[in-house]
Amino acid sequence: MSALHYLADGFLIAFQWQNLIYAFIGVLIGTAVGVLPGIGPMSGVALLMPVTASLTAGLPPEMAAASALILLSGVYYGAMYGGSTTSILLNTPGESSSVVTTLDGYQLARQGRAGAALSIAAIGSFVAGIVALIALVFLADPLSDMALQFGPAEYFSLMLLGLCAVSGLGGKSMTKALMMTVLGLLLATIGIDNVSGVARFTYDIPDLYQGLEFLTIAVGLFALGEVFKTILERDQSAQEIIKVGRILPSKQDLKESAAPIARGSLLGFFIGVLPGAGATLASFFSYILEKKWSKHPERFGKGEIAGVAAPESANNAASGGAMIPLLTLGIPGSGTTAILMGALLMYNVQPGPLLFSDHPQIAWGLIASMFIGNLMLLVLNMPLVKIFAKIIETPPHFLLPMIIAISVFGVYAVQISTFDLILLVLCGLAGYFLNKNDFPLAPLVLGLVLGPMIENNMRRALTTSNGDFTIFYTKPLSALFLVCALAWLVVPLVMKRRGKTVVINEEA
């Protein structure tokens, strides 16, 4: 029962007043991020990372890391709640994982049942969040125990698996996704080499010795990239927002959506745990599954409550599930978790199996706070959904410049250098053009975060084997990971060749 004991300790951390406030701010901003079209969870978390860093600057390091993580992951799963609001009211998904919700949600809203759809989405998200968390509590210990057996060779192969999984599903073209991964890894080599202390690709520019700062690149690529995109492409067509109406769902709605919520939660959780497959895929799959299992498949797309309940539960469960590989193995499976990992590393906390033994406050405090955060979200989303719907009406001519200003403030506050600000603007430009041309950004960020670790482990493994590369496939576990990695790349290719459409994971 040690897991429950740890969880109780975690609640002690999470119930500290400042952490309650951080969790509240996190989920509040997360919901807003989810509601606002144009800012997804990835740019939201990236944008807030420097802000939290400055907010928590006065705290002792462990507490600061715990509080920052509580806030940032609040943004992550809060966005999953908020995304449904615009899907239902505006027929515009607030983020990619709510795309399927528009199919039935908007129809429901047009029938005057917007309130019911919104509350079912909130209830589904809540149930799913709790399911994912319970699974996380019980899987955390065994998984991190297992991961403690890994040597450098196993870690190298596991990280390779993570990278391949994200690249394999990363976008319309696998070649481009792989190129982005490799570019991320290459950019990570700039700076002083961790193992030998040799300066690489620095050319006597002092700003480069530390390496390119992850934070700057992430904020630039996602937050600024999105802003540039909206500035260039937005056509100022104001849409009419549907009135929310009665909020509480009827008994009939609850009965019809109970089973879809349960199925969506479980499916979403398992998809979330898999690296590479994130919330977007989870919501797609659960919608398809629900349509197959339904007694009236013809009602889907015309306003079926199950078509809202299942995908909304699935995307929230997936975001909870994605925390498992991040926390226990130290391998982020998606762009957003990669940014969360970057935040942890910024606080000098290494996610992975040792996180639970070295920093139990952070790991369990975070898990406990996610229970509280989900409860807050349920409370926030049921009665306050009308207020959040108002956020959509924020005039973009104020919002967009302010996002630029917040990005600049955040990066400068942490880095205090003009070099990083220029890099920030360049990354914003690169982010816009790459994303526009289907070069996915999530693999790049993942490569950047994992780069130093994957290189360290590779070189440690090769050092123990005297430079013999066979070590990676003679160790059974490592070989297994490599085979899986290969499968992530080959299977989608084979399926494409057979003419099947492969559901790809846009940023999640």
Place this chain on the structure above:
Amino acid sequence: MNLRFDRYGSIAFALIGAFFITQSQYISTSAYGSQVGPNLFPLGLGLLLVVLSLRLFWETFQSKYRSDSKAEAGLMYKRFFTILAATLLYVLLLEMIGYVIATALFLYATFLVMGSKSQLKSLVVSLAFSVGVYVVYVQLLKGTLPGLPAWLSV
């Protein structure tokens, strides 16, 4: 997909890869106690990037390579470049003229460029944001931001 971007992009990425390959020649090939030096990882990745870029270059010549040239006309280049220039100016002047002035000017200008109707409202919001952030961050949280320039400080 934009065929031209992909074709030139693949060449650019191949050049980046080649750059890393050639430059990694100057990094030592071994580290103390290990045969594996700090050059190996960038060298291998550089090669991989070149191979992948060539593959993308080749892909763009395949007949089935889709090129849906979406209407580029709707893009608001003028607005975009104005804001980009404003951002660059803001970033470069930040340390010189201080956070409050630079931010207020930047926000005021960009609000108007983005189509804010009311001059007064833009002015109020931009001042409130820049002063608010400065006071909260520097006075309350004891952070560091460039203050007012020396010739203005009291």
